[in-house]
Amino acid sequence: MDFDLQLGGLSHAFAVLDPSTTVGPDPVHIPLTGHNVYLDLAATGEHDLVLLGLRAEVTGRAPMKPSGVSLVPQPGPVLSLAEDLSQARRRALENYQPMQIPDAEVFLDETPPLVRPALDGQGIPVVPDFGLPLRIPAGTAWRLVLAPHTEDRGRVEWRLFADVACGGFRGAVDWELKVTAETTMRTFRPGGTAPEFTPVYVIAPHWRVAWPPKGSR
Numbered sequence: 360m361d362f363d364l365q366l367g368g369l370s371h372a373f374a375v376l377d378p379s380t381t382v383g384p385d386p387v388h389i390p391l392t393g394h395n396v397y398l399d400l401a402a403t404g405e406h407d408l409v410l411l412g413l414r415a416e417v418t419g420r421a422p423m424k425p426s427g428v429s430l431v432p433q434p435g436p437v438l439s440l441a442e443d444l445s446q447a448r449r450r451a452l453e454n455y456q457p458m459q460i461p462d463a464e465v466f467l468d469e470t471p472p473l474v475r476p477a478l479d480g481q482g483i484p485v486v487p488d489f490g491l492p493l494r495i496p497a498g499t500a501w502r503l504v505l506a507p508h509t510e511d512r513g514r515v516e517w518r519l520f521a522d523v524a525c526g527g528f529r530g531a532v533d534w535e536l537k538v539t540a541e542t543t544m545r546t547f548r549p550g551g552t553a554p555e556f557t558p559v560y561v562i563a564p565h566w567r568v569a570w571p572p573k574g575s576r
Contacts, residue, residue: 361404361497362525366534369458370394372559372566374425374541388429391559392509392540393566395458396465398521400493401500406526410493410503415465415472418535419516428543430563431455458565461506462489466571467517467538468509477506478570508569512541512556 370390376382402408466473476484495501509515520533544562545554560566 360525360528361402361406362408362495362523362528363399363401363403364521364523364532365397365399365401366519366536367397367399368395368536369397369456371431371458372542372563373429374423374539374543375427375429376423377426389423389425389514389537389539391428391542392538393506393559393569394538395461396505396507396519396536398503398505398519399500400495400503400521400523402495402497402525404526405497407497408495408523408525410491410495411522411524412491413463413465413474413505414520414522414531415467415474415507416518416520417467417472417515418518419514420511421514421516423514423539423541425539425541425543428562458567459504460485460567461504462486463503463505464569465505465507465517465519466509466569467507467515468511469572472517473572474505475572480570482570506567506569507536507538508571509538510540512539514539 368390372391373388374391376387378384378386400408400410461477463474464477476489477486479485515538518533518535520531522531542557542559542562544557546557547554560568
């Protein structure tokens with residue numbers, strides 16, 4: 360083929376499922392809603408590659424009980440830590456990568472799931488020059504950044520479809536992913552009220568807040 364598509368991603372927060380008979384022998388880290396999904400597109404031959412569209416499909420939802428949340432340390436001053444924790448933080452910061460502003464967002468709680476340009480609170484695209492179809496000239500590459508969103512605190516399995524055309528090829532390439540809104544953290548307020556669910560943008564202030572479609576649940 361005259362093109363190559365690779366999917367990757369970056370999250371600074373994960374819900375952690377401990378090993379079990381259902382989870383498997385190793386812990387499972389599920390990225391939290393709003394993380395980065397990278398779609399790397401390369402036109403490797405003599406033809407341009409055209410990304411015609413993006414689609415999403417939720418393939419499963421299931422309750423889960425994470426043991427906690429794993430957070431990537433952020434650069435900046437911190438309280439004094441024990442030596443072993445200081446070394447772990449130092450190693451994490453050496454490999455630190457900032458999350459990117461997304462070109463597009465995927466709202467998985469919509470029916471069907473909605474893929475749209477990322478918008479700010481006023482409904483203005485945060486990346487003004489992004490749009491589909493997207494043409495990648497022959498011999499060049501492009502990274503598209505997406506952010507999947509859900510309010511489901513269970514495990515959400517979903518599939519991303521990229522509709523592409525290149526030379527004589529026209530079709531879809533797809534990948535399986537997972538996401539959750541569950542942070543395992545709760546906010547307690549004076550007065551004895553019940554603890555409130557704490558969303559990821561509260562525990563990670565650098566997290567980008569999503570602006571759901573009007574009329575969504």
